[in-house]
Amino acid sequence: MIDANATPMEIAVLVVWAFIFLYLAFKFIQAICLVPTKSAYVVERLGKYKCTLEAGFHVLLPFIDRVAFVQDLKEETIDVPPQQCFSMDEVNVEVDGVIYIQVVDPIKASYGITDYRFAAMQLAQTTTRSVIGTLDLDRTFEERDIISAKVVEVLDKAGEAWGIRVHRYEIKNITPPLTVKNAMELQVNAEREKRAILAKSLGDKQSRINRSEGDMTEMINISEGEKQRRINSAEGKAEEILAIATATSEAINKIADAIEQPGGDQAIEMQLNEQYIQQLAGLSAKDRKIVLPANLLDFNQWLGTLGASNKQ
Incomplete structure (x- = not known):
């Protein structure tokens, strides 16, 4: 409590000491660090790197130690904004994508580069432009995996110094100019009609083959049936002639036997x-x-x- 008879000077001194006490209390409280899971605190002592605090409870030295950087160790996505790229056949296309990265070394991510997110995005854009410049327009739609793999390879090499790891890079859109898009649609329609005509012709060809094979099988079956009928008829006639001859022979023998009788x-x-x-x-x-x-x-x-x- 402030004495009612205190002079203004004494009041001012008391206020200053109160502020000093509150400041010291704040610093002591600030020296207590609770690091969340999948996070890393980079601590500096008197402006120089001291240590990296992992998840858990930590106490720093007030006025000497300070948390200079807080790094998130979880995987994060970075959108790569659309950019204009020229293919090898001089067609201007607009390309955008997304990068999946993760901090693996908090020290390098803090001191190796000013902003690793911005740097990764810029490097992904320049690499995408250089790769698309070596491909024709048609191949840019077919070789997305090649483009992504090349960007990941370049970012991984740079990420070693930045303390990050690039897991993958995905191209979201490749947008050609409207005139080229219309020409591609006409080409796709022509290819689709070509495939339809080819499929129809193949179907008609197979249908004709099936009908001819059916006719051939029918004719073979008819000829085989006629052949078997004639064989059966011939065998029947042969058996008939043989039976008649046998009967005639028996009759002649009987007649001859009868003639021999008196x-x-x-x-x-x-x-x-x-x-x-x-x-x-x-x-x-x-x-x-x-x-x-x-x-x-x-x-x-x-x-x-x-x-x-x-x-x-």
């Missing part, structure tokens, strides 16, 4: 004469021609005249 030849002769007369009866009047013997009463002479008489 009176067999007379029976055969009578049978032949009867068949001959039946044949004459079956002839028409126009075709019938009869030769009669002189003696009609001699039956044997009549049959002999007809060629069917009994030969004794």
